[in-house]
Amino acid sequence: MKTKFFLVIIVLSFFIFGFEKNPSLISPLSFQTYCTSSFGEYRFNHFHGGVDFSTKGEEGHSVLAVGDGRISRVRREPSGYGRVLYLDLNDGRTAVYGHLIRFSRELGIEKILKEECEKKGTSFPGDIYFSPPIEVKKGDVIAFSGELGIGSPHLHLEIRKGDELCDPFFEGIPFETYSVPSINSLYLVQSEEGAKVNSSLFPQKISIGKNGEGKYILKENVSIEGRADIYIAFSDSMGSSEYRTLPSEIEGKIDGEEFFYVNLKSVSLSHYKESPYLFEIIDGNVYLKMSKSDKITLNEIRGSGLPKLQGRHNLEIVVKNRGGKSAILQGILNFSENRSELKNEFPFSKYKILETSLYSNGVGIAIIPIEEGGKSAIYINDKPAPFFFSRRSQKYEILIPKSALSKGSQEIRMNEKKLSGLFCKGGEQILTKQFAVEIPEDAFAKIESSDNAMSVSVSPKGMTPFATLSAHKTEHYKEAIYANNFFFSRLNSKPKNLFKSENYKILKDDKPPVWSKIVVSTIPNIMEKELRMEIKDNLSGVDPNSMKVFIDDREVYPDWDSDASSIRVDLTNYAKGEHNVSASISDKMGNFSPLPKTKFFL
Template sequence: MKRLLIFALFLVQSICFAQKEYPQNYFRNPLDIPIYLGGSFGELRSNHFHAGIDIKTQGKEGLNVYAAADGYVSRIKVQQFGYGKALYITHPNGFTTVYGHLKKFNDEIDAYVKSIQYKKENYATGNLYFKENQFPVSKGEIVAISGDTGGSGGPHLHFEIRNTATENIINPLLFGLKVKDDIPPIIQAIKGYSLSADARINQQRNSFQIPIKKISKGNYVADRIAASGLIGFGVSVFDRLNGAPNKNGIYSLEMKVNGKRYYYHDVETFAFSESKFINLHIDYAHYKRYKRKYQRTYKLTPNKLSTYEELINYGRISTKEGFNYIVEIIAKDFEGNTSIVKIPVAGKKPNAIFDEEPDSTAYFIASKKFNKFSSNKVTVAFPKNSFYEDLYLDFKVEDGIAQVHNSTVPLDKNFTLTFDVSDYDEAEKQQLYIASLAYPKYPRYQYTRKKDSTFFTTSKTLGNYTLLIDNERPKISLLYFKDQQWISNSKTIQVKITDVGSGIKNWRATIDGEWILMQYNHKKKILTYNFSDKKLVGSKHIFKLVVQDNVGNTNTLSTTFFKKQLN
């Protein structure tokens, strides 16, 4: 009885601690509409886990964004990609909230940010840090207007809660924000993996998809499989919430073998530095080939994610002849809605096992060492620990294309790719750049550093690269008015800019010789200037725009417009 009371007291203390760690109702909804999610916390993204929640803004920009709690604006960052216009509020309870993809800040903050942009003559501000007394805010105060800036895929508010001291990101739903959800996760597919040299699943050495069928809401069953040796599983799964058709991520994933937990992880919290290990958490090779993400229910040794708990044998299952196993993979969303797939496994002795021909090339990568190779005037260099394991690298240069292995192998660090360009004349070098051929029809500019007769770039993605020449100027199209036109009622100047080669690098716009701030929407390829930024003197004005691509090709637009100042 005494032990039972002690256990009950410990349980109560644990619950209280959890409530202290994540205070309920301290933070309000940062919008004044119900929360519908376009993206969940910890969701699988390209090369990272989603660090917040994406709150839908009814498919439009311009909604008021409110401070989630009392505090002060501690940081602002404006950049072309990433979070676009982002605002950070530090709160006295030890947490920081982040608001991303904003259209603009409130009037006071916006005026300050624009003063910095005009002083630097640059749209990107870098990180701007503030003290407690500069921009204090109260819970419910309007701090910004929602938008679609940065690398967003449409209008929404990206919202985060971070531990101020550690910068670790925490699932915002743990703080009491409510999202309606009574729909269990949807399990799409299961894969089986042979994890030891003698392992076989249905007599196969390679990984393969195991057929499953849905038998009721949240319940699935897989075809019975025969296995030997050390095996593992992967699951393709997503979650849907009420009122939102998009696919979100799940909250937790668990695997039991004959009722005993072998694997568990959830997305309560993680550090930004861990996010890169998503490429070990998923079946990266399958994703690169087929664009479907399978989450492993076993842990690879180099994977340093802190989200795993109570793993038995890293989640790997040792099957033995004559034994039967029931494997259950359990997916839950934040509200606890659950889907389970059961996989019957029979331990069976494999057929004769033949030794596989060992992989071999002339380029062996010792993962814990620096590696450098050259071929046909192209050199690749890998810092130590770039690869997660030793391997033989496929590296060749044919018809000007450098094949650096293939994109199905993830890297932990950038490698350097260097081209000898001594065969090109000086004029050609000016317009030459390194391009990625990940999508051969759409070569992508790689940031190219030029030094005498060598050009080099860095990348974290293996694959094909080449040298290309760009001798075309960017194109500029003035929108909604023509040269010598009166535009007194216009609130903005808009210009479309495009480049078919190396891509837009920068632009500079002036009115009557003075720099103006033009915001670039890279999705629509439109630059916009707002006349409210500056008061014009007189009625005749000259607008000039100079646009440069990544190899230095330049185009200039100069036009005259007339505008009366309207009160």
């Protein structure tokens, strides 16, 4: 009877207090800090898969096990996360720590890393698995923070559940300092051909005003003829007003009925490169599109955007962050039918082209007449093309709909005025004199090229990383493709995804890297000595996989600091006094640069 009584008490306790889904975790740092980047943020071609903690602009702070578990593997790489450690928690989750400067010596990890590097003859031996894994307790020091990989000193932390990247703060990592979210900006972008926002065929930035903390209103009457989508920029801060982070949850309603919802609590590793389907770049800023694409597979996203309506309706957008604080935007939207009609000509022949822009629904051309009279038509590859036409104050808007463009490259002219560049609908490879460009199926682009240079702009702009570029040339000595003078790829036919840059050119690099500063320095906080060797290369850049370093004629396997373009050699086990270093390294075009024996003192 006593056993049954206790079982009943235990069962009742679970019903009353609930099952603890995620056992509590602790902060990975021993001091109070703030976040510089949050989970789910846009990263050009992926979602940010973790959170970044400030380490006060310093390296060498103790990094703690956030829970009981076993260190299963580590890795050192020349960019990306730099040094990374994987802690398998006892509850089945995995904590991933990035940008470390040292692993724990007490746990023997530095010794194992050194042995693997010597065994494979490289500083970057790939994943190093521990058998058996190294057991640790919550709060144990497992590593030290750094700045290896990409970025200034900080600690990157992920929590994974199998294939899922999960927001660490929803997984039990404690954090208390949240600001009220801000709604920074809003665009309405036409989603059907000929639709208008405030009588314009082009996307419109809508004025918003603040009406108290966390309360925003539309400052203008907004009219929508046809269908349009809302693109919104919003943020909060997590401990420091200097860094803006991304609140996790946003919901849009019309007359109280939900038209969009997303909660960025988790992202599948196999789909985390789908960020361009949720975010867009407008005027250089990141906006979230409040309409679900069929190509995005987030766990908590729904809604096909603003419905097609008639008349006056109430808009409400609520942004909520991880701390439960929220901001609300309210306003009135006036909907009507899309009455735009396709035209074959516009009513003047003398005009000035103000700008040509790519939009998600077509090519936009803004013009201003020089004098009245005459007629003009638009031609695509010398065939008359239909377009939408609208007057906006003193200027006129022309929208050549996306449907008027066929696959492949096309020239557009207005009477005898040819628009610069080729306009290319996605789904086919476009060949220029030196380059081959492939635009994704649901995008289009404008390409301008010369003998050894090319510019390519993609619409929607967020789709840029899905476009690829290669060159016809394959064997030109020391030549490669550069994006804004940064190395992009060798001259081969293997396509590579575009950078953020719109400008590409073929340049020759036959100059080797230059050895610059060589100094003994001290890593803050852990006070360990290291030899820092800076290398400069102004074109293709240093290839860290080629580095060879010898201390006192014995090969060593150092870290590579990509942001500082520096080799960093651990001097912990070297005696005080005089030593010598010799080394060699190449750039990405194979230009070789040796460093003769050079003395340094400890």
